[in-house]
Amino acid sequence: MTRITRREFSALAAAELLARPAFAQTNEAPPITRAIPNTGERVPVVGLGTATVFDSDDEQTRRAAAQVVQTLVDAGGRLVDTASSYGDAESVLGNVVAAAGLRDKVFVATKLEAPDAAELKRSLARLRTAKVDLLQLHNVRDPRQSLAQFRAWKAQGLCRYIGITSTSHRDFAAIEAVLEHEKPDFVQIDYSLDDRAAQERILPLAAEVKTGVLTALPFGRGRLFRTVRGKEIPDWAKGFAGSWAQFFLKYLLADERVTTVIPGTSNPAHMADNLGAMRGRLPDPDQRKRMAAFIDAL
Numbered sequence: 001m002t003r004i005t006r007r008e009f010s011a012l013a014a015a016e017l018l019a020r021p022a023f024a025q026t027n028e029a030p031p032i033t034r035a036i037p038n039t040g041e042r043v044p045v046v047g048l049g050t051a052t053v054f055d056s057d058d059e060q061t062r063r064a065a066a067q068v069v070q071t072l073v074d075a076g077g078r079l080v081d082t083a084s085s086y087g088d089a090e091s092v093l094g095n096v097v098a099a100a101g102l103r104d105k106v107f108v109a110t111k112l113e114a115p116d117a118a119e120l121k122r123s124l125a126r127l128r129t130a131k132v133d134l135l136q137l138h139n140v141r142d143p144r145q146s147l148a149q150f151r152a153w154k155a156q157g158l159c160r161y162i163g164i165t166s167t168s169h170r171d172f173a174a175i176e177a178v179l180e181h182e183k184p185d186f187v188q189i190d191y192s193l194d195d196r197a198a199q200e201r202i203l204p205l206a207a208e209v210k211t212g213v214l215t216a217l218p219f220g221r222g223r224l225f226r227t228v229r230g231k232e233i234p235d236w237a238k239g240f241a242g243s244w245a246q247f248f249l250k251y252l253l254a255d256e257r258v259t260t261v262i263p264g265t266s267n268p269a270h271m272a273d274n275l276g277a278m279r280g281r282l283p284d285p286d287q288r289k290r291m292a293a294f295i296d297a298l
């Protein structure tokens with residue numbers, strides 16, 4: 001008897017999921033894309049986050065990462081978000097992308113802890129690329145933070161876009177200040193169905209200054225799945241969400257100010273499930289209100 005590992009089982013499950021008639025049918029429709037405000041370049045609305053899931057460069061992680069990234073690309077996805085501080089994630093991603101010859105199919109977003117040339121050099125080497133698509137300053141806390149060095153690197157062709165990130169509500173004022181005076185191409189912020197603070201504070205300003213939005217922690221680090229454990233998707237949501245993951249992601253994507261959601265996973269079947277959120281109908285404003293009320297009541 002041939003034994004298969006849990007990861008291999010997940011890869012088979014992902015392939016099976018994508019081949020199902022319902023999935024294949026919706027897969028025929030092009031994925032939903034959004035324009036990056038500064039350039040009009042369109043990106044698919046579901047991407048992948050690599051915090052914690054790719055952080056150790058071992059055989060099992062490399063195999064899972066290869067399957068997850070391939071699943072993303074095969075389904076028409078593109079954006080992968082990593083950081084210099086996510087353990088070995090940049091190396092794991094760089095090696096997977098290079099080995100599969102996928103560099104021109106993946107929009108690589110990474111983050112630096114500071115505008116430091118040595119740190120950028122290390123990230124580019126680990127990612128095995130001469131230029132990243134998006135270079136973000138991680139966890140901005142200073143309202144006077146300058147992005148001059150990031151702009152200089154962009155002008156030198158070391159990145160195509162620049163951005164800032166935060167998942168700390170304490171630092172929202174700093175993020176707002178930097179959005180106003182630096183007008184970066186992207187802001188990455190925590191935004192999920194049960195953590196909606198960003199829609200009142202960051203998203204309106206991002207739209208005003210024409211900054212694209214990546215939503216970190218779209219499942220609240222998995223918290224949303226625990227909230228609905230044992231519960232069925234309500235009937236009124238079944239027309240647009242085939243799973244809880246799609247319910248949570250489509251809530252965010254129905255907000256047109258969101259460019260791409262970046263759920264983290266090392267499981268190819270979960271990746272395939274998440275990618276289902278970039279196809280089919282999105283909830284309308286009344287349904288969005290109902291979704292928020294539903295989660296708030298749990």
Ligand SMILES: NC(=O)c1ccc[n+]([C@@H]2O[C@H](COP(=O)([O-])OP(=O)(O)OC[C@H]3O[C@@H](n4cnc5c(N)ncnc54)[C@H](OP(=O)(O)O)[C@@H]3O)[C@@H](O)[C@H]2O)c1
Nearest residue numbers: 049050051165216217218219220221222245263264265266
């Ligand atoms: N300050 C910052 O800039 C900052 C901070 C935090 C995060 N981020 C970014 O945001 C990304 C996402 O954050 P995150 O990964 O921590 O949290 P998340 O995306 O909110 O949740 C990830 C969790 O959801 C589970 N999951 C994913 N898809 C699923 C599915 N279809 N069904 C059931 N469970 C599913 C994952 O488990 P499995 O692995 O088992 O699928 C994992 O436990 C990060 O990877 C990073 O790129 C940025």
